[in-house]
Structure formats: structure tokens, C-alpha cells
Amino acid sequence: MWGIVLFLCFVAASRQISITEFSVPNSTKSGEDVRLTCKYELTSGESDKALFVKWWWTPFTNDERKQLYQRIAGHPAVAIHNDIKIEENDAILLLNVTPEDSGTYECEVSNIDEARKHSDLIVYTMGSGPVLNISLVEDGPDEDDKEDVLVTCSALDVAPYPDLVIVLNGQTLNTSESVYLRSPPDGSTYNITSTGVVSKDQADGAEISCELYYKDVNVTHSPFIVTETYYVNQSELTTTEDAEDAFRTEDPSYRLNNTKLTFRVPYLLLLIEV
Template identity: 55%
Template structure:
């Protein structure tokens, strides 16, 4: 008889009886050594990356402590731009430089100012009139709309730090000018004359909105635009034609405003009340009232003298 087969796999007890065999993973020593080397290499790489990140995060030598650029300024005014920095105690300013940059609304980035340790501060372009003050402060003088753009301060030794801010140069120009004229009756439902309403603003910047309202209700207008010119100014006109019936006795209002919330300014508004029974409409400046008063004043003060001389 053949002897019974002996299984070399380890066994463990089975509560329900019988024998169960544990699976044995057979890994060669060479494979195990390769696996351990790979795991060690990955851990070393991760540790190196963490160390580099920690060093970079903790090695910043610079910080900008004060940065001021106005968000908007009226045309012809000066704008003071400030940029002050601080370096870590024990660090040296050797190799430090400070620069101001300007990126126009439409154009390429330009350097305005530069100061290097051991050298005097200097302006690096001549398109904008500029005064250089202490602590890397510059004053842009008599600004025009074409100076609108992004202004950036850069401070660098080994590492580099930057801050930037948009600046808008705005102008109300002539302000909203309201012109009202009588036109022959057009193709509408009545036989009354029509009223031509024109709201115009010249020399404005940036591109504004012009609205016209009658009796507190905004009306549809046709807008024409000229510009911008070389200095960045626009001329904007809004026109509308209404029936005299829709205008007579009501306030006509023309308003100029800027949609950009960074531009803060007083209201630019002109209003008139159209009266078809008078020779002209009544403006807020009361021009019409004075014109109507002239004949009455003449009657009061001139007529008596005419009577005396005629006797």
C-alpha cells in the first residue's frame, strides 16, 4: 500500500470540524528587497519636497507694509503712489531694488520708476509727468484719461514681492447739456408738433452713460459716440423725438454717470421744464425767466422816460 499523502501547508482548527489551510504568499527575497527600496525612495522624495516647501515658506525676506494707489481721480489732478517695504531683522539690502510699473488700459506694460541700492532713484519713461519723493513714493502730475491703467510696485532682493491696483482718471467734460427744439409733426398718432430732445456731453472719460427722462420716466434714446481721442476723451450724444403732448409741462432730465463703482463723484444732472405756451423752456439756470422778464422791465423803467421826452 502507498503511504498517505502529507500536506506541508499549515493548518488551524475549524470550530465546525475538519481542517482549513492558510494561504501562503510566496515572495522571493529579491522581489521583497526591490519593494522595500522603492518604498524608501518614495518616502525620501516626499520628505525632500516637504522640506523645500517649509524652507520657501519660511525664507521670505520681504513684505510690503504700505501700498497706496487711488482707485479713481479727476482729470488734471495729481495722484500720489506709495510703496513701503520691510525686510527681516539681520537681512541685508544688498542687491535690493524697487520698481513701479504701469499697464495702460490698452497697451503694454511700462516701467515708470526704479531704485537700486547704491544708485539714485530715477524715472524710466517720460510719457507721464512724475515727481519722485522719499521712500519710493511717486506723484503722477496733471493726469489725463490716457493715464488710466494698472499700477504695480515690485520689491526684490532674492525673492520678489508685488502689489497692484487699478487707477481710473475720469472727466465730466462739459457735463450733460440739454437742448430742446420743436420739429414738424412726424408720423405719430396726433397732429401736434414734435419735440426733439438732445442730451450731449463733450470731453468726458471714461465712456459714460447718458440717460434722458421725462416726468421721472426714462425714455428710449439713440446714442452717437465720438472718440476716444489721443488723450482718451469722448463725446456722447443721446437723442429722442416725442410728441409735444408727452412733454408739455413736464420736467426733462439729462444725467451723466459712470457704471464703474470705483468712480465717485457728485451728480452730473441738467433739468428743464418744457412749456409750449412760453417762448422757451425753463432751465434750472432760469435763463428763460430772465428773457421773459426783459419786456416787463422795459415797460416799467423805460416807458416813463419816453413819455417825458415826447412831451
């Protein structure tokens, strides 16, 4: 009796379908085309009359699982999503992806038995940033009453969840950061502003950088960095607002549009005065 049971288990195991090649990239830049591959293997003598292959997608923003592709044995493959191209061997090409396409992609192969594999895809974008603005302010949150330098770094329409770091001569500044999830239909991107204040002496002649990163995700990309060497004698006071007031929470697009960087060119001013 036990011998019959073991034999049946062996037969069932030997007939189990398997996915031999599966590929979903960890991350890709917005606007690119992304190829997803899924190849399977049948055992010797196994029929594919009951076989079907499906691709599924579950966005990170909700748990609504959606079917993208289906091929049933004896019938042509069908693309259920408009923005994919069918390729050979049940591979599909996602066309012109955007951050809204981020999520979990799963291949399902069924032939009485069933095999599934899945992996996450993150579509990233740097949006408009990083944009670096540097200006003099009347007085920052320090012990003296001298003018200070306000450093603001902003980026709009960024995905996935971002982080902005301000670096002065290789040292990371303590900053105040505000991040806003954009409203639908662009609800998968963020607006972010990071603000820091340093003394004029610290800022004068310093190399100041704004660096954009993505938090807690596996995204491979070239650094998003903007750098400027700042000189106090090339700048003029552009606002009467205290630097402490600049830390108020507000829409970052407002901050970006209303923080100005003004340079004074001494020779040009001399000609105007003459």
C-alpha cells in the same frame, strides 16, 4: 532626508519679502495729483544689498508695459516718467493726470525673492457736458401729426466710456444714443449724444434732466446732471426737420452746434410789435 527638505522650505518661506502697504485709488478726476504707495518688509537679518523697487504702468488702450520709477539699493531713486514726483518710502505722485494716464499700476519689490501688487486707476472727466437742448419739431415718430418736443443731450471729450440718460418727470425716456471715440492725439475721450422725442402735452411743464454716467467702471463722483423745467408756450418751432431725421448717425459735435434752444419772452415781443 525629508526633514532637511522641510527645513530648507521653511527657511525659504521665512525669507520671502512682502509688500505690507500698497495703495492706488480706484478713480480720480482729470487734473488732480495722485499718490501711489508701496511699502515692503524684510525679515529679521535679511540684507537689502540686492534690493530694488520699481513702479510699472500698463495703459488700458494697449498692453505696452512702461516703467515709471526705480530705486536700486545703494543708488538714488530715479523717475523714468517726466510727470511724477518721487516721495518717501518709494511712493510716487502722478502730477496733473489726464484720461491718458488711466491703466494698471504695479509695484515690484525684489530682493532675490520677489513681490508684486497691482491695481487699476481710472481718470475721469465730464468734458463739456452734459448740455441739454429742447426744441419743438414739426412731427415726431408717433401716431398724430402734431408738433412734438425734441430733447437732445450732448457731451464732448468725456472719459471713460460714457452713458447719457434723459429723464422726464422722474421717468427715463427711450432714446437714441451715439458715442464716438475721438481721434488721436485725444483718442482716450468720447463724444456722446442722446436724443429723445415726446409729445407737447408730455413736455409742457415737465422737469427734464440729462444725466451723465460712466458705463461698467468703478468711478465715484458727484452726479453730472443738468435739469430744466420746460414750457411749450415759451418756445417756438426752431426747425422744420422731422424728429425721426434727428436720429440719423452723425458727428455729435455737429448736432451740438446745430440744435438750438430758443425762448420767446412775450413782453419783449409786445414792445417790438408796438
